[in-house]
Amino acid sequence: MPKHIARAKPSAAVEGELGASVLLEGEDEAAYAQLLSKVAAAVSPNDIIEEFWVRDVVDLMWETMRLRRLKTNLLAASTAKGLSKVLRPLVGFMKVEELVEAWYAREEAGVKEVETLLKQAGLTMDHVMAQTLSHKLDDIERIDRMIATTEARRHVVLREIDRHRDALAARLRAAVEAIEDGEYEEVVREEGAPPIAA
Numbered sequence: 001m002p003k004h005i006a007r008a009k010p011s012a013a014v015e016g017e018l019g020a021s022v023l024l025e026g027e028d029e030a031a032y033a034q035l036l037s038k039v040a041a042a043v044s045p046n047d048i049i050e051e052f053w054v055r056d057v058v059d060l061m062w063e064t065m066r067l068r069r070l071k072t073n074l075l076a077a078s079t080a081k082g083l084s085k086v087l088r089p090l091v092g093f094m095k096v097e098e099l100v101e102a103w104y105a106r107e108e109a110g111v112k113e114v115e116t117l118l119k120q121a122g123l124t125m126d127h128v129m130a131q132t133l134s135h136k137l138d139d140i141e142r143i144d145r146m147i148a149t150t151e152a153r154r155h156v157v158l159r160e161i162d163r164h165r166d167a168l169a170a171r172l173r174a175a176v177e178a179i180e181d182g183e184y185e186e187v188v189r190e191e192g193a194p195p196i197a198a
Contacts, residue, residue, distance in 0.1 A: 021059065024066070032062055043161065046168070053161050060154040064147055071143045075132055080104050082132030083114065090117050 021032055036058045045051040080100050087096045099117075102110025118124060133140065 021055075021062075023062075027066070032058075035061065046165070049164060050161060053157050053164075056157045057154055057161075060150045060157065064150045064154070067143055067147045067150065071140060071147075074136060074139060074143070075129065078132050078136050079128060081135045082128045082130070085131045085135070086123060086128050087114070087117060090121055 021036075023029060023032060036055070039058050039061070040051075040054050043050065043054050043057075045054050080103075083103060084096055084100045087099060091099060099110060099113060103114045118127070
């Protein structure tokens with residue numbers, strides 16, 4: 001596989017009973033491990049089920065951050081399209097491609113010429129980014145829907161942790177009450193009192 005293509009890879013930093021996390025090439029394993037550690041410390045999982053849910057929450061948080069980062073990078077990588085659209089009326093079709101290539105390559109002369117042209121037209125890079133956003137709007141909206149989905153899934157997992165803990169707490173209370181009731185009944189019987197009706 002070519003080096004420039006992102007590919008999933010297991011992370012050695014967070015392997016364990018729940019398996020390795022899946023990070024894309026270039027993603028920071030240490031940052032993922034730190035996020036996992038912080039969330040685990042905040043939640044303090046009580047059992048393997050809660051450990052699984054903590055990992056799920058971290059993966060969903062990581063996916064949300066990844067999607068936000070990719071959205072920003074998509075716009076940055078597509079700036080040439082927006083710049084081309086803004087410059088075309090100012091310099092014409094033949095010159096625009098050469099100028100955009102020079103600007104994208106960060107050639108000093110090209111960058112200065114683009115800045116001058118935008119300034120003369122009363123435009124800024126915000127206008128260029130607006131055209132870029134317009135060009136990629138369908139993709140951005142899809143990414144935003146994916147972000148909303150991962151955030152909703154994260155909230156569901158957090159609710160499940162709360163329910164699990166509430167159910168566990170209720171079971172523990174019932175067990176303690178049953179034990180205490182049984183001990184109290186035994187003490188009363190030992191003292192010769194009549195048994196407590198169930």
